[in-house]
Amino acid sequence: MLATSLPAILTLPRSEQSAALRALRCALPPTATPEAWNSRFGPTSLFAAWTASSLMRGLHRSNAELLRPLLARPGFRVIEIGGGDGALWRDALPPDALPPDAQGELLLIDPVAEVGELVRASLPEGVSLRFRQARLEEVDPGSLPPADAFVASLVLHHIAGADRAQRQAHGLSGPGKLEALQTLAGCLRPGGFGLVNEADIHCDIELAPGEPLLEERLIDSYVRRCAPSLLQDAARRPDADADLRARWEAVCLHWCLEQVDLANAPLADRDVYELDVPRWRALFRRAGLAVQAEQFTDPQNLFRQYLLTPSEPR
């Protein structure tokens, strides 16, 4: 039903899509997948299906292409923020993609213990893991070692607010995205680079709960760009079995259509505080990072990859 109804809804004028989506949600039978966003990473989880999607495969492959030359250099150090289920390493940088004597260190920062285990299991031999179980905002900037690269893929949007001041203005304390980026910029060795991947959609805290523009922005990214790609995978990917196809449909429902409900959630519960391309560019500049290259990593123009270097030579 989703596969036939959603494309029809997306042909409606934009102003009619919100009500049509609500009607579709009411008409859909309930599914038995209670998994919440980011909560589980097992082989049968929606997260595993998500990282097997074409959207995520494209993103990880693009990151792997930029990382591979560095990983061939002995003694490299990469800092990764938010490791997910280790798909970057497991799927996009398998052992045979690297020289047999590749040797270096990955410092992973993530608040979820299970993520440390999954990334450890995904690393090629010769790459050792140092795992800090923490949110990036909690990490003392001076405690991070110098690194050749950092990777922050689909993680900075979990930090609400552009900066500390904006957070304070909305009743939140602590660092925002700017301070997190400054922490990362500060660890780059001379010649080092950073990779950031984020969806091109503005839904940060200046858009208040219940504001119609916020719902419109969430529909734009989750429903107009993300969901059709997942449904296309479910319909056409020759490497997928019936179970994976069903999980992609469940991702489409729970992680795309149901995400639109976040438009009415209290600010602190939103979980995704994303910026669009011009806002990310402005923030990188403020953090002392220059964009050397940028591109969408999928045909839907959802996920943008930014290749960053320090603005001032080190």
Ligand SMILES: C[S@@+](CC[C@H](N)C(=O)[O-])C[C@H]1O[C@@H](n2cnc3c(N)ncnc32)[C@H](O)[C@@H]1O
């Ligand atoms: C959407 S997943 C992205 C995973 C992976 N980077 C990828 O692209 O497939 C977000 C990851 O960031 C972690 N995470 C969430 N908030 C974080 C924070 N404030 N600091 C560090 N990691 C965080 C989650 O536990 C999860 O592993």
